[in-house]
Amino acid sequence: MAEAKTIPAPPMAAAGYGKRSAPDQAPRTREMFAHLPVREAYIATYVDRLPDGAAMDVKTLAKALPYGQQAIRSALTNLSEAGHLRRVRETVGEGRTQWVWRTHFSRTARDDAWWDKYLKVDAPPEPKAQAATAPAEEPEAYETLAAVGRADSRMGLSHAECVALAPLAALWLARGVTREALVRALTAGLPAVVHAPGALARTRLRDKLPPEPPRSAATAVVRLLECTGCGTPGRPEALAGGLCRACHGRPPEEPAPVDVAALAAAARAASRAGRDRFVTSLSR
Structure with missing residues (x-):
C-alpha cells in the first residue's frame, strides 16, 4: 500500500x-x-x-x-x-x-x-456523537498546550504530544475553561521532577475534565x-x-x-428580411 x-x-x-x-x-x-x-x-x-x-x-x-x-x-x-x-x-x-x-x-x-x-x-447531534467529533477549539488547544512548557519548563510538551493531546484539551475549552485556567490546571502542584510530562498532562486532562454544560x-x-x-x-x-x-x-x-441548424437558418432569414426592407426604403 x-x-x-x-x-x-x-x-x-x-x-x-x-x-x-x-x-x-x-x-x-x-x-x-x-x-x-x-x-x-x-x-x-x-x-x-x-x-x-x-x-x-x-x-x-x-x-x-x-x-x-x-x-x-x-x-x-x-x-x-x-x-x-x-x-x-x-x-x-x-x-x-x-x-x-x-x-x-x-x-x-x-x-x-x-x-x-x-x-x-x-x-x-446527539451528545455521544458530539463528543466523538473533534471540537472547534483544537487549533487553540494546540497553542495552549505548547504554552504549558513556557509556563513551567517541567511540563514542556513536544509537537507530537501537543497534537495527540489537542482533542482532550479542546474539550476543556469547549466547556468554557479559559486558556489561562487550562495552563494552570496542567502546571499546578507539580512534583520536583516530571519524568513524563505528556503522560502527566493526559492524566490530568482526562481525570479532571469539567462537566459538560447543559444543552x-x-x-x-x-x-x-x-x-x-x-x-x-x-x-x-x-x-x-x-x-x-x-x-x-x-x-x-x-x-x-437546441436545433443549431434551424436557429442559424432563422438568423439568416431575419438578416435577409432586414436587408430587403432597408433596400426598399431607399428606393422610395
Missing part, C-alpha cells in the same frame, strides 16, 4: 474548520487502504494521519503532496464515493449564525446510511451535506456517495437539445 511521506507539521485551518475524524474506526494497518487505487491510497494515508482541525482544502493539500490540485480534487471525489469522507457545512457559535466547512474522514469505509445517521443532517434548544446545529466534487449542497438522498448526479458522471437533467 502507498505510504504518505513524512512532512513538517501540517497547516491548521481556522477555528471550527478543517478535518474531523469519524468515530469508531478500525485500527490503522498497512493494508487499510489497499482496496483503493495508488493515488487515492496515498492521499487517504496522509489525510488519515492529519490531526483534527488540519486544513483540508485542495490548495493546501497540493502543497504537501506530490499531486496537483486537479488530481487531488479528483482523488477526494473518489474517496467520498468509496465511503471515506463527506464534506459538510454547519452552524456554530452563539445563536448558531456562523457557518463553517468541515471534512469528516473515516479510514473505515462507510455506506450512505452510516454517514447520514452520523451527520444527522438538519438535526442537533438547550438554542444550541441546535444545522448541517448541510455538500457534494465533495463541486460543493453543491443537497439532501443525503440526492448525494449518494457524497456526490451530486453530475459529479457521479451521470448527466444532470437538461432542457431539450
Whole structure:
C-alpha cells in the first residue's frame, strides 16, 4: 500500500474548520487502504494521519503532496464515493449564525446510511456523537498546550504530544475553561521532577475534565451535506456517495437539445428580411 511521506507539521485551518475524524474506526494497518487505487491510497494515508482541525482544502493539500490540485480534487471525489469522507457545512457559535466547512474522514469505509445517521443532517447531534467529533477549539488547544512548557519548563510538551493531546484539551475549552485556567490546571502542584510530562498532562486532562454544560434548544446545529466534487449542497438522498448526479458522471437533467441548424437558418432569414426592407426604403 502507498505510504504518505513524512512532512513538517501540517497547516491548521481556522477555528471550527478543517478535518474531523469519524468515530469508531478500525485500527490503522498497512493494508487499510489497499482496496483503493495508488493515488487515492496515498492521499487517504496522509489525510488519515492529519490531526483534527488540519486544513483540508485542495490548495493546501497540493502543497504537501506530490499531486496537483486537479488530481487531488479528483482523488477526494473518489474517496467520498468509496465511503471515506463527506464534506459538510454547519452552524456554530452563539445563536448558531456562523457557518463553517468541515471534512469528516473515516479510514473505515462507510455506506450512505452510516454517514447520514452520523451527520444527522438538519438535526442537533446527539451528545455521544458530539463528543466523538473533534471540537472547534483544537487549533487553540494546540497553542495552549505548547504554552504549558513556557509556563513551567517541567511540563514542556513536544509537537507530537501537543497534537495527540489537542482533542482532550479542546474539550476543556469547549466547556468554557479559559486558556489561562487550562495552563494552570496542567502546571499546578507539580512534583520536583516530571519524568513524563505528556503522560502527566493526559492524566490530568482526562481525570479532571469539567462537566459538560447543559444543552438547550438554542444550541441546535444545522448541517448541510455538500457534494465533495463541486460543493453543491443537497439532501443525503440526492448525494449518494457524497456526490451530486453530475459529479457521479451521470448527466444532470437538461432542457431539450437546441436545433443549431434551424436557429442559424432563422438568423439568416431575419438578416435577409432586414436587408430587403432597408433596400426598399431607399428606393422610395
